[in-house]
Amino acid sequence: MKNYNSMPPKIGQWILKNLLSLEERKFFLEDIEEAYSMMLSSKGYPFSLFWYWKQLIKTIPVLLADKINGSTAMFINYLKIGIRNILKQKLYSFINITGLSIGLACCLMIMIWVQYEMSFDKFHQNYDNLYRIITDWEYNGRKTTETLNPMPLGDELKNNYPEITHSTRYMEWSQFGVEYDDKIRFDLKVGFVDQDFIEMFSFPLMSGNPENCLLEKNSAVLTEKTANYYFGNDDPIGKTIIFENNDKKPLNVTGIIKDPPDNSHMQFDMLVHIYNLSHSEEWDSQSWGTYILSNKEINADSFEDKIAGLYETHSETQNIGKMKSRLQPMEDIHMRSGLDDDSSNYYMIDIKDMYIFISIAVIVFVIACINFMCMATARSVKREKEVGVRKISGALRSDLIKQFMGESFILVLFSLFSALIIVYIFLPAFNDISGKEINFSLLNKWHLLISVGLFTLITAFLSGSYPALFLSSIKPVRLFHGKSEGKTKGVNLRKSLVTLQYSFTIVLLIASMVLFRQLSFISSKDLGYDHKDIITLGLHGNAQRIESIRSELLKHKNVINVSKGALPSYGDKGHPTNRVDWEGKTSDQLMNFDWLGVYYDYDKIFKLNIKEGRFFSREHPSDTSNYVLNETAIREMGIDDPIGKRFSLFNTEGVIVGVIEDIHVSSLRAKIKPTVFTYSIYFGMNVRIQPENQDETIKHLQSVWEKFEPVEPFSYRFYDERINRMYANERKTGTIIRYFTVLAIVVFFLGLFGLIGFISEQRTKEIGIRKVLGASISGITAMVYKDFIKLLLYASVFSFPVGYYFSINWLENYAYRFNLNIWIFVLTFIFIFAFTFVIIFYQTIKVARLNPVDSLRYE
Amino acid sequence: MKLLSRHEELILLTVLKLQDNAYLVTIKDELTKLTEVEPAFGTIHVSLNRLKKQGLINTNVGTSMSKRGGRAIKYYRISKQGIKVLEKIRDVQEELYLNFEKLSQKILAAK
Numbered sequence: 001m002k003n004y005n006s007m008p009p010k011i012g013q014w015i016l017k018n019l020l021s022l023e024e025r026k027f028f029l030e031d032i033e034e035a036y037s038m039m040l041s042s043k044g045y046p047f048s049l050f051w052y053w054k055q056l057i058k059t060i061p062v063l064l065a066d067k068i069n070g071s072t073a074m075f076i077n078y079l080k081i082g083i084r085n086i087l088k089q090k091l092y093s094f095i096n097i098t099g100l101s102i103g104l105a106c107c108l109m110i111m112i113w114v115q116y117e118m119s120f121d122k123f124h125q126n127y128d129n130l131y132r133i134i135t136d137w138e139y140n141g142r143k144t145t146e147t148l149n150p151m152p153l154g155d156e157l158k159n160n161y162p163e164i165t166h167s168t169r170y171m172e173w174s175q176f177g178v179e180y181d182d183k184i185r186f187d188l189k190v191g192f193v194d195q196d197f198i199e200m201f202s203f204p205l206m207s208g209n210p211e212n213c214l215l216e217k218n219s220a221v222l223t224e225k226t227a228n229y230y231f232g233n234d235d236p237i238g239k240t241i242i243f244e245n246n247d248k249k250p251l252n253v254t255g256i257i258k259d260p261p262d263n264s265h266m267q268f269d270m271l272v273h274i275y276n277l278s279h280s281e282e283w284d285s286q287s288w289g290t291y292i293l294s295n296k297e298i299n300a301d302s303f304e305d306k307i308a309g310l311y312e313t314h315s316e317t318q319n320i321g322k323m324k325s326r327l328q329p330m331e332d333i334h335m336r337s338g339l340d341d342d343s344s345n346y347y348m349i350d351i352k353d354m355y356i357f358i359s360i361a362v363i364v365f366v367i368a369c370i371n372f373m374c375m376a377t378a379r380s381v382k383r384e385k386e387v388g389v390r391k392i393s394g395a396l397r398s399d400l401i402k403q404f405m406g407e408s409f410i411l412v413l414f415s416l417f418s419a420l421i422i423v424y425i426f427l428p429a430f431n432d433i434s435g436k437e438i439n440f441s442l443l444n445k446w447h448l449l450i451s452v453g454l455f456t457l458i459t460a461f462l463s464g465s466y467p468a469l470f471l472s473s474i475k476p477v478r479l480f481h482g483k484s485e486g487k488t489k490g491v492n493l494r495k496s497l498v499t500l501q502y503s504f505t506i507v508l509l510i511a512s513m514v515l516f517r518q519l520s521f522i523s524s525k526d527l528g529y530d531h532k533d534i535i536t537l538g539l540h541g542n543a544q545r546i547e548s549i550r551s552e553l554l555k556h557k558n559v560i561n562v563s564k565g566a567l568p569s570y571g572d573k574g575h576p577t578n579r580v581d582w583e584g585k586t587s588d589q590l591m592n593f594d595w596l597g598v599y600y601d602y603d604k605i606f607k608l609n610i611k612e613g614r615f616f617s618r619e620h621p622s623d624t625s626n627y628v629l630n631e632t633a634i635r636e637m638g639i640d641d642p643i644g645k646r647f648s649l650f651n652t653e654g655v656i657v658g659v660i661e662d663i664h665v666s667s668l669r670a671k672i673k674p675t676v677f678t679y680s681i682y683f684g685m686n687v688r689i690q691p692e693n694q695d696e697t698i699k700h701l702q703s704v705w706e707k708f709e710p711v712e713p714f715s716y717r718f719y720d721e722r723i724n725r726m727y728a729n730e731r732k733t734g735t736i737i738r739y740f741t742v743l744a745i746v747v748f749f750l751g752l753f754g755l756i757g758f759i760s761e762q763r764t765k766e767i768g769i770r771k772v773l774g775a776s777i778s779g780i781t782a783m784v785y786k787d788f789i790k791l792l793l794y795a796s797v798f799s800f801p802v803g804y805y806f807s808i809n810w811l812e813n814y815a816y817r818f819n820l821n822i823w824i825f826v827l828t829f830i831f832i833f834a835f836t837f838v839i840i841f842y843q844t845i846k847v848a849r850l851n852p853v854d855s856l857r858y859e
Numbered sequence: 860m861k862l863l864s865r866h867e868e869l870i871l872l873t874v875l876k877l878q879d880n881a882y883l884v885t886i887k888d889e890l891t892k893l894t895e896v897e898p899a900f901g902t903i904h905v906s907l908n909r910l911k912k913q914g915l916i917n918t919n920v921g922t923s924m925s926k927r928g929g930r931a932i933k934y935y936r937i938s939k940q941g942i943k944v945l946e947k948i949r950d951v952q953e954e955l956y957l958n959f960e961k962l963s964q965k966i967l968a969a970k
Contacts (some may be wrong), residue, residue, distance in 0.1 A: 024908075027931075027932065028883065028904055030930065030932070031882060031883035031900070031933075032900050035887065035900075055899055055900055058902070059899045059901025059902070061901075062899065062901035062904075063901045063904070063905065
């Protein structure tokens with residue numbers, strides 16, 4: 001009657017099998033099979049299949065509910081035993097919970113942070129279709145990638161390619177005077193843009209017409225903050241502000257825009273039409289940032305090929321070198337910028353740094369998990385008897401696995417809560433170090449919460465798996481026979497885990513030491529100028545006013561000299577430009593110059609060494625359009641007798657009056673570039689003062705300030721402080737890595753402390769016998785040392801090359817770096833060795849000093 | 860007195876009705892026939908377990924040459940206690956259904 005070849009679907013049966021207990025399984029499955037085959041013979045295949053799954057869908061929840069209901073009693077028992085165990089072994093639980101909470105806290109912190117960094121620019125509605133144009137440029141055998149494009153590029157793309165619907169140029173720059181009534185500021189970040197900007201990006205316009213607020217060349221859009229500064233509660237729309245750039249231009253305020261949020265790579269205080277910066281429509285000058293918006297997803301690669309020929313068609317002089325524009329999607333700008341100069345990309349971070357942080361957090365976490373496992377295996381000997389008794393009274397292996405997993409789950413849950421508390425408490429401190437604005441509520445995202453939950457589960461599972469599987473496999477017969485498996489089994493695993501921990505710790509330690517050395521190298525490196533005892537003031541005005549402020553300042557004996565100018569190493573330097581020309585320039589000579597606007601006596605403030613000629617001076621009125629170059633520039637230009645030769649920057653003709661020795665105008669990551677100094681009065685005021693009696697000097701500065709600037713409150717900065725900010729990013733990275741390293745070391749040594757404690761406790765009897773037979777205390781400690789020092793040596797063999805490799809790799813970011821030598825490695829080794837030594841000594845001596853009578857007494 | 864759920868009561872009655880031939884498949888078929896709604900295997904299984912725990916039914920594993928090619932089948936059989944419970948349930952029901960016609964007529968008439 002029955003046809004047993006016609007079986008129900010295997011998956012369904014498998015699911016059912018797992019939902020049923022052992023003794024029920026067989027009959028239930030066979031019953032359902034029977035019903036299925038009956039159905040099959042009477043109603044045919046598709047119907048019975050449908051019937052089967054309908055049955056299953058109804059059955060599964062019922063069985064599941066029944067199962068959970070039945071196991072609560074046991075669950076409560078596990079919970080009770082688990083908590084009792086945790087309380088019984090206080091030191092052990094303390095070490096585990098501290099370690100795990102630190103590890104989890106690190107991971108959580110990094111998770112929140114990564115979340116923050118990933119949120120950059122996402123608020124733009126056109127996020128997916130916005131691109132920044134970056135250009136590869138090959139000249140003089142040098143290859144750079146920058147955001148510097150020809151002026152007409154954006155319009156050209158928009159007009160000739162239907163997929164590009166909007167384009168805007170974007171240039172962010174400060175050092176322009178913005179004046180209204182008697183209020184004037186020079187530190188506003190001015191974004192120079194086109195009308196399309198408003199539509200492309202989602203910076204909401206609070207008032208003004210989005211259709212045309214930047215259409216007119218004399219229009220300006222202020223952010224709320226700026227508008228508030230100039231106009232307070234008045235309505236700024238329609239008011240006229242004065243914009244100073246070489247000459248004074250009146251601009252109409254046509255709109256108010258929301259302040260750019262923190263997680264935007266564009267930061268500006270006002271927007272004006274790009275026309276106010278330059279009207280050149282040449283293809284040969286590449287100095288402008290360009291953004292485009294496409295109407296659909298475009299394939300960046302094929303589009304780049306399409307526009308590859310643009311430069312050859314348009315360039316008049318054909319001497320712009322080899323250029324290729326590429327599209328950089330919005331999502332790459334914040335973390336994968338990869339440009340040589342990206343100074344208007346705010347809060348930029350290298351994704352490599354992110355990876356470094358993520359891996360360090362994971363390392364701390366893994367070290368904590370290993371602690372957990374090691375101690376659990378070491379402790380297992382103690383619990384073997386419990387397992388034996390449980391097994392004899394009928395516990396199945398699966399019950400024991402559940403029990404141990406449950407215990408580890410309770411521990412991890414404890415740790416998770418304390419980790420959350422740690423994160424909550426330390427987030428402000430973390431923000432302080434990293435300079436971010438991350439808040440706890442970022443954690444309040446469902447996908448983040450789910451990953452935290454999963455993470456916890458996995459942790460509990462991983463750290464509980466070994467003891468659970470291993471302990472539950474013990475055979476009670478052998479156990480009570482007196483042959484314990486626990487002492488030998490798991491030892492090798494434990495050893496390799498400890499070796500792994502050693503390796504991680506060594507690599508971390510090397511990394512943070514290399515970082516530390518490089519940072520102190522940077523701060524002590526001779527930058528080619530003297531940055532001490534210089535005060536910067538935000539005083540501005542025309543040449544006449546500056547001269548009178550200057551003479552007023554110089555009246556005090558402690559003021560040595562006063563000048564104005566862009567600060568080297570501070571990001572004040574102008575965007576690199578190729579709009580330079582000189583006498584004897586050949587058509588294949590293409591160079592990008594860094595340029596700094598400076599005032600008379602700038603060289604005396606920074607103690608620059610003049611190599612040839614002279615610096616700008618008041619005796620030569622024509623110096624306002626003359627130039628001073630650095631050695632590198634002269635070398636790369638290839639001219640012999642530079643003084644008096646014709647030179648021009650931004651089409652302003654002049655002559656070279658001097659050559660100075662090279663100084664570092666940008667960070668030590670980059671090699672010194674050709675640099676040109678040009679006369680300018682628009683940068684901050686720099687005052688060189690005597691190192692003594694600085695309080696008195698500052699009082700004098702204040703009185704002068706108040707005389708010339710009665711509205712603005714007095715403010716000053718030491719240049720030293722500012723220069724420190726240049727490496728703020730590196731310093732942040734360094735500090736964070738240092739903290740993480742300390743945490744990793746703490747967690748590791750805590751674990752080692754616990755582990756060695758357990759091991760020596762287990763060997764109490766052995767040590768007692770050895771003592772009876774005449775072993776000395778030092779001999780006994782040496783015995784324990786041997787084991788661990790061996791592990792340390794294994795770890796060193798593996799981790800020193802790895803640490804070396806990473807250090808070399810990282811140092812390659814710097815054109816100037818310290819000499820990596822063996823001492824860092826030796827120090828690392830000594831440090832870890834010493835710690836291990838102390839811990840072992842402390843733990844073994846306790847046992848070794850016991851009277852053999854006590855240690856040999858049975859239990 | 861602890862009352863059974865309706866579902867459990869039905870199953871218990873079905874087990875009684877099927878006498879020596881009560882196992883998952885036949886119980887399901889019987890219930891389908893009577894109620895015209897097909898219950899899920901899982902629900903019957905869980906209810907049977909519950910009844911068994913209360914001692915209202917027994918199980919025995921038997922073979923039947925005519926079915927499944929002679930493989931074992933787990934049969935359910937009502938216990939004495941089970942019968943007692945059913946009796947009690949019937950008493951309660953009869954008590955409640957007393958005068959059912961009269962009372963329901965009254966309600967219907969009032970409409």
